[in-house]
Amino acid sequence: MEVKAPHLSCHAVATLLLVVLSVIPSHGLKMLWVPTSISVNPGDNTKIPCNYESQPEEEVEITWSLYKNKVIRSGDNISVYTEVHNLKDNTKDLQIKKVETNQSGLYKCKVKVTVHNISYSSCGTYLRVKDLPVFLFFNVAEATKNRVITAEGILLLFCAIIPGTILLYKKRFENLNVLSLKQSEGENLYEGLNLEDCSMYEDISRGLQATYEDVGALRAGDIQLEKP
Incomplete structure (x- = not known):
């Protein structure tokens, strides 16, 4: 036996939808x-x-x-x-x-x-x-800080180069003066020296002198006096 499904009209379907929508909270x-x-x-x-x-x-x-x-x-x-x-x-x-x-x-x-x-x-x-801001004594921009650092570097460079160069030239002049004095003293060291007046020099014209003689065999004719 075949059972037929109930047929719903369009009006009934619309009424059912309205009931469902009214139940669902919007x-x-x-x-x-x-x-x-x-x-x-x-x-x-x-x-x-x-x-x-x-x-x-x-x-x-x-x-x-x-x-x-x-x-x-x-x-x-x-x-x-x-x-x-x-x-x-x-x-x-x-x-x-x-x-x-x-x-x-x-x-x-x-x-x-x-x-x-x-x-x-x-x-x-x-x-x-945020963290508490750090107190800045000089609140300047980063570009200004970079310019100040660059200027400080240039000043430090000049302060190191100029005095160093002056000291080097001064030391060089002192060395040159000392060297010239040594040369002039070496040239004039024996100038005007009389070898006969100096007791520390031997008269090479006298020949070789004996360092000692036998007193017993010494004769008066053999005595030679040294010239002053």
């Missing part, structure tokens, strides 16, 4: 793009936005949460976990005044449609608090 909430990160200096004021679109008749609730990564070291083991801090702020843009270093982390907003009890979270914005 809303116009849509999350939009937010900045991925924000960098600020300690003590500055900043604002973290929560961008979304919703229908005018829809009531939404906004909550903010701060996610921080904590690192725990136990010997050689390192574990990382995330701390979640719920912030007491229900505004669309989170205002932070006089930011401190411990307020860095990932900020997420959660938007909830109260009628349908549906909520969406943003991708989050990471707030990075």
